[in-house]
Amino acid sequence: KQEVTQIPAALSVPEGENLVLNCSFTDSAIYNLQWFRQDPGKGLTSLLLIQSSQREQTSGRLNASLDKSSGRSTLYIAASQPGDSATYLCASHSGAGSYQLTFGKGTKLSVIP
Amino acid sequence: SQTIHQWPATLVQPVGSPLSLECTVEGTSNPNLYWYRQAAGRGLQLLFYSVGIGQISSEVPQNLSASRPQDRQFILSSKKLLLSDSGFYLCAWAEIPGLAVGTSGRTYNEQFFGPGTRLTVL
Numbered sequence: 001k002q003e004v005t006q007i008p009a010a011l012s013v014p015e016g017e018n019l020v021l022n023c024s025f026t027d028s029a030i031y032n033l034q035w036f037r038q039d040p041g042k043g044l045t046s047l048l049l050i051q052s053s054q055r056e057q058t059s060g061r062l063n064a065s066l067d068k069s070s071g072r073s074t075l076y077i078a079a080s081q082p083g084d085s086a087t088y089l090c091a092s093h094s095g096a097g098s099y100q101l102t103f104g105k106g107t108k109l110s111v112i113p
Numbered sequence: 114s115q116t117i118h119q120w121p122a123t124l125v126q127p128v129g130s131p132l133s134l135e136c137t138v139e140g141t142s143n144p145n146l147y148w149y150r151q152a153a154g155r156g157l158q159l160l161f162y163s164v165g166i167g168q169i170s171s172e173v174p175q176n177l178s179a180s181r182p183q184d185r186q187f188i189l190s191s192k193k194l195l196l197s198d199s200g201f202y203l204c205a206w207a208e209i210p211g212l213a214v215g216t217s218g219r220t221y222n223e224q225f226f227g228p229g230t231r232l233t234v235l
Binding site: 004031032034036041042043044045046049089091093100101103104105106 | 119155156157159162172201203205222223224225226227228229231
């Protein structure tokens with residue numbers, strides 16, 4: 001059974017700093033990995049999806065990488081802003097025949113002005 | 114463009130009362146639909162998914178049920194709520210497998226979430 005872990009559970013950084021959020025998974029046979037952002041009391045916003053054949057995806061100040069062999073993905077946020085404060089969740093999708101995303105518990109990011 | 118709606122946004126119900134949460138998707142056809150629950154201090158838990166009208170798969174045995182009466186409508190129900198049913202309920206959709214990547218500009222099986230319903234059972 002796939003397990004997804006995100007460490008740390010919370011992170012506080014000063015505005016302008018570059019930062020990395022970590023996601024690890026136990027089963028390397030993933031189909032894709034998706035990163036989400038969740039603001040308090042809100043639904044999830046899809047940020048990036050990396051397919052298993054890809055090593056990274058970029059969107060604006062965000063860059064997500066995937067290393068299947070080590071069971072790790074990272075989300076890099078450049079030049080952090082207070083508006084980036086939210087909980088970031090990663091989720092793995094385990095195959096074309098599977099309909100389930102397995103989520104980590106998230107990293108709560110606070111960017112201090 | 115595709116949008117997903119959920120209602121109500123918040124709900125407070127007594128133990129033992131019935132429940133009906135609704136989710137609708139616009140701008141797509143024959144999507145996969147999902148119900149998740151997010152409880153305090155826990156990750157998202159998949160409750161049900163549907164690959165078509167009337168087709169429901171349950172991931173977690175419980176006193177909840179789901180139905181898909183129309184292509185873009187997904188309903189979560191309960192006959193008698195328990196205290197443990199409290200949580201944040203999220204609906205999501207995804208393109209069905211087999212659609213060519215790029216048909217809608219989306220990557221295959223990327224899931225998109227609604228705004229959620231906060232349920233408190235007292």
